[in-house]
Amino acid sequence: MTTTVALFTGDLRLHDNPVLRSALNGADQVVPLFVLDSGVREAGFDAPNRLAFLADCLADLDASLCERGGRLVVRSGDVTEEVCRVAEESDAGSVHVAAGAGGYPRRREERLRRALEQDGLSLDVHETVVTAVEPGAVTPAGKDHFAVFTPYFRQWERVAQRDVLAAPRTVKVPRGIRSDALPSREAAGQVSPGLCRGGESEGRRLMRRWESSGMQDYAERHDDLPGDATSRLSPHLHFGCLSAVELVQRARKQGGEGADAFVRQLAWRDFHHQVLAARPHASQADYRTKGDRWRGDPDEIAAWREGRTGYPVIDAAMRQLSHEGWMHNRARLLAASFLTKTLYVDWRVGARHFLDLLVDGDVANNQLNWQWVAGTGTDTRPNRVLNPLAQAKRFDPQGDYVRRWVPELADVEGAAVHRPWRLPAEVRDRLDYPEPVVDLDDGLARFRAARGLDQ
Secondary structure, eight states: OOEEEEEESSOOOSTTOHHHHHHHTTOSEEEEEEEEEHHHHHTTOOOHHHHHHHHHHHHHHHHHHHHTTOOOEEEEEOHHHHHHHHHHHHTOSEEEEEOOOSHHHHHHHHHHHHHHHHTTOEEEEESSSSSSSOTTSSOOTTSSSOSSHHHHHHHHHHSOOOOOOOOOSOOOOOTTOOOOOOOOSGGGOSOOTTOOOOSHHHHHHHHHHHHHHTGGGHHHHTTOTTTTOSOOOHHHHHTTSSOHHHHHHHHHHHOSHHHHHHHHHHHHHHHHHHHHHHOGGGGTSOSSOOOOOOBOOHHHHHHHHHTOSSOHHHHHHHHHHHHHSOOOHHHHHHHHHIIIIISOBOHHHHHHHHHHHOTTOOHHHHHHHHHHHHTSSSOSSTTOOOOHHHHHHHHSTTSHHHHHHOGGGTTSOGGGGGOGGGSOHHHHTTOOOOOOSSOHHHHHHHHHHHTTTTO
């Protein structure tokens, strides 16, 4: 009996999973394995919201495998040690895993390869499992990655994609392989009360709903804050409950401006992965330093985290993050610009807070989007500042998004909700809502001076 190990990482699905499909090909048995990685915990990336979502994903994956005659084997500890142990227990000849883009998954892959080779086993690493186009598949002449999105996207669109793989009908798992208990959502700790459910089944349900009732209007409405007209598929992409390859192909098949705009967002995701693959240090260091001497006022940082800045659209965004463990993409841009450009606080402070709460907290996209907004990343206009009042007028014109998330202002009608300091004194005095932590003009002047833009 030939046996292989399919090591699940960021690909917690059966549909369109090259790792599982390749492990099954030519083998009599396969061990579907997930390791609760102690390295992730030690690095501080096991945030409660993601642990809870992960528990949903693993339960759903196990149930789907059981329907096909198999089961999920779960282990806890060092990935290399646990994979080698399972391979020995099952007398496996090879291990299959998805390629990773960041520094940690690549180091993990290298350690695992060396350990398996010492035992006479092979490690098969599969591309286009996490992304639609693999990092490094397209590069500019003489360079190892694209630093500007538009030329990257032009080449990205021309890449011939692999076929979408069907979910296996049967999965035969060897008997006697010990498994730890599946983690539970309840054991994750204090999670956001509005946290969404995880798992491939839920992800595919949302995908079908998005295709039938949301995608066609995406080009026009993706920045509509109160309309909430985005796909909300990012958590399922982050955990690999959905395949980026499949999403791209389904969107292209549907066609139209909305589908094209959605595909472009998937390309942005790949863009950040290829930047991080080429520059792993960008997860913590400036991609393009501006010599910033960031401010660190603890009261202002606390006000931003708690959604008490006095700017309603910023506070609504931060409260949505706290309640859902998720935030509208336009709101992410506004919250990040306010912290890094208006308060002039180090982007790493904001990126860490987002990673502490975001269920879709992905190192490549989170860190590099923060750098893009801060002007230390790949933005070709590094000194742009998103004015929260102008943005609120454009993307929440009647204030419905603010009223949804800032209940203190729920009785303020219309666009006046965006400038509560202008309300009549008798109305203003009844509101339990703070004054702005900084005047926007003062914040802009401070930022421009710090960047040497007024010289």
